Amino acid sequence: MKNGEAGHQAPQEELATGERSTRNRVARSILDHGPSTVADLAKRLGLTQAAVRRHLDALVSDDVVAPHEQRVYGTRTRGRPAKVFALTDCGRDAFEQSYDKLAVDALRWIERAAGGGAAGEAAVADFARARIEAQADAYRKAVDAADPEHRTEALAKALSADGYAATARDAPVGEQLCQHHCPVAHAAERYPQLCEAETELFSRLLGTHVQRLATIAHGDGVCTTFIPKVGRGPSGSGRAGSHRTSSSHISKTSDTSASASKAGRNPA
Known part of the structure; x- marks a missing residue:
């Protein structure tokens, strides 16, 4: 010195x-x-x-x-x-809040009030679907207003407006919708029905089967959803086959595919 x-x-x-x-x-x-x-x-x-x-x-x-x-x-x-x-x-x-604990406590109450077991899980799933549906109008308008090839990008922008920090990017035989932030990650860690309801909504909005490859709630860095380009549409006959092909391609390029377990499984 x-x-x-x-x-x-x-x-x-x-x-x-x-x-x-x-x-x-x-x-x-x-x-x-x-x-x-x-x-x-x-x-x-x-x-x-x-x-x-x-x-x-x-x-x-x-x-x-x-x-x-x-x-x-x-x-x-x-x-x-x-x-x-x-x-x-x-x-x-910026400091710790008790909202996460409150959310988990509320979901636990719903589960127990329904009788626990399968009935309790179904009650939580019903709540999760109602919750995501309540905020779906903005997503639906954004997707419907976009050209078919830009619908994933439009959904990402709408999600970002709600704090999900979402992006869309090309992937082999499809696209990936990436959410870099999840406002309900801690609750979803205990109740994967929140992730599943969101995945169901994405499938309906985009008109195709989608696959949730990874979730922040399951310990991954990003929530990643795969959207195939082949066989799009509710009645696309090639949808299932293209889904299987895309999954194998994605698994080679992303370690997150190994995390597609219960916390991020696709219920469709």
Whole structure:
């Protein structure tokens, strides 16, 4: 280290944990303690005020926190009150929520209320179909408005608008619909009926048999659905054969095909 550089180095703790980790600690401290000044945060986290300001600038830019004028109760002292930093709605959403547990608890209640066993599984499946059907209108309009060769791409764009970060890409003798995010992944891990209802909907919208090759809920990085190009249409006579051929081709190019088990199985 050159002479004079020591005073310009970030605190050792930041070097050890990394910028992102320290930034998360700043946001977490605000969550735990409420709106805080730079001095409050520096004291709690053992950082310099300059370091805290740097992280707060980044958090403000990311809409995680927002500055506010500090409320003063009683006699106001001379000078401007210090700014306090509070979490935005976006910032709060970044921290853990209990929505996943709530969803699983609700599905478990439905399963038990129906009597458990096969009846309980059927009740959850009915709920899953009703849920996906309630949001299907936008998907259906997008697919119907697209040319036949662009329907998978149109469906991907409609799914992305709902937060699924979906893309469409060419695959041997067909296409792959890839969903890079799943809002219900944790619930679907316990209740694959959610994945199955979604797969059924894709099949109806696209007018062909589709195959779910992988799901985030089953531990894969992406939810992947194969859509064959050959024999499209509800009554395509070549549909089943083309499906078998496409599956063998896909398995050679994607490790995710080995994950097409219960969590991502195609019920059609």
